[in-house]
Amino acid sequence: MTLLNHTVSQEEKGLRIDKLLAKVNEDASRSQVQAWIKADLVKVDGEIVKSNYKCQEGTTITWEIPEVEELDVIPENIPIEIIYEDSDVLVVNKPRGMVVHPSAGHHSGTLVNAVLYQCKDLSGINGVIRPGIVHRIDMDTSGLLMVAKNDKAHVSLVDQLREKTVKRSYLAIVHGDITHDYGTIDAPLGRDPKDRQKMAVVDGGRNAVTHFEVIKRFGQYTYVKCVLETGRTHQIRVHLKYIGFPLAGDPKYGPRKTLEIDGQALHAAELGFEHPNTKEWLEFEVEAPEDFKKLLINLEKMS
Template identity: 70%
Template sequence: MTSEESHVVSEAESGTRIDKLLTTILPDVSRSQLQMWIKDGYVLVDGNQVKSNYKCEEAQMITWEVPEPATIEIEPENISLDIVYEDKDVIVVNKPRGMVVHPSAGHYAGTLVNALLYHCNDLSGINGEIRPGIVHRIDRDTSGLLMVAKHDQAHQKLAEQLQEKRVKRSYEAIVHGAIPHEYGTIDAPLGRDPKDRQKMGVITGGKPAITHFEVIERINNNYTHVKCVLETGRTHQIRVHMKYIGFPLVGDPKYGPRKTLKIDGQALHARELGFEHPTTNEWMHFEVEPPAIFNETLQKVKEFY
């Protein structure tokens, strides 16, 4: 079972059926699946079990837990992978834009994990059957480098490096606005946005989050091509931090402005990855160019904006 999530019913949401309301809060989960969760008691309103047709009232607290699929088998799928490096301990993969990293509600096929299971059978089991080998994640529409552990010992050592901030992760992004500073550091805690549980936000009492950025190029005073280096790795960290300082990512459907370029997801690419090899302790460094859609977007803002 995952950790509990919650949502406070707003005035605008009052009178909405709970199953319908949850489809807006959890867009990746089908309405029929949500109705099953409600029936099975995984969804509560003010601590009480209700039926799918229950109409919510303002200020009520909806809580839910997503049950781990107990019987689901994650099938290996013959999906092409861009393997940047591989040995008996670790795989470094260049994840394409649009691919979900591991199976979750609404995404049980076509993920990076499905592809990895077809590619090799020896993946670490620390994160369970749903996330074999996955040490860290990037968002579906973020492209770029990920390290994957082939066995538990490698997984533990790579996870320790992440926790101790010894892994180098740098990204390229295109953001709205002309950032006036050449360099900067955003040190702002992140947590679930209390007004919208689908989003993360800068909140008091959130988990520490630090992003360093460097301007690569300012474009026509309307956009900036920027490099971001993660010191921590919170969910949506770069996307939320750049919005927080007033420069949201181009194309970001969740945190960007309404009037942004239509590129089906944020212009964000995990370009660099560096870590100590979990067995040899050798420093490993990898770098991959952004995908064509990123470069096309960059060229587009230069020519037309």
């Protein structure tokens, strides 16, 4: 078991404990948290509580994440670019079109299958389907992803994400001419009430902040750099659509008439974090894939 704890702040007072723990555990769903509570793995000041317990300021929540079962995800010899590796962490450059971990409809060919072939030891905190996965990027987003090789590293990296100290910047091509050189989008995100397969800006959603900087304008399109302050599902895609500049090639949030690219023009270009063991600051950068760069060349010619 991995034991974690959290002290309830004034802002969190009154929240249901399952909702709060799903928020604190970035990669845990509310149903997973409820399963922990039903198994009596969650306590408040040492007392077992139910899922509908309303949190009180200053109390300490402790919870145990159960040890995972023997891994049943099959390692696959899939080429994957490893940017950095040591005994605690991996940094990989995920190609566009690759799912991060197995799920319904994607039982093989995922990043997890590929990483397990290269590395047998990964953290078990996220269960048998998502070993080592600390954060995710969408299937059709390329770029840098950090993977934990043991539970101590996993907890450290998740804490850094929660404390917003991890550097994550993306390159994106969007529809429209963004006139401001810099900007910040601060809008809460949650499930789209009209389409549960999508995310949207909604009242009462989870806090989400994206900073952007214009790199180059091409008239009907703009090349931007986006920096994540938070890391919600589809955050950049939804935020840019929200301000009227959807990502080129985005099949879920963008227009049908768009640039020729297989998936959204979004690339996780920079990643920086404190090493879980040595405390050294590590920072990595990778170029966008060839189809992304080709789009920029064509836009330059057209402008």
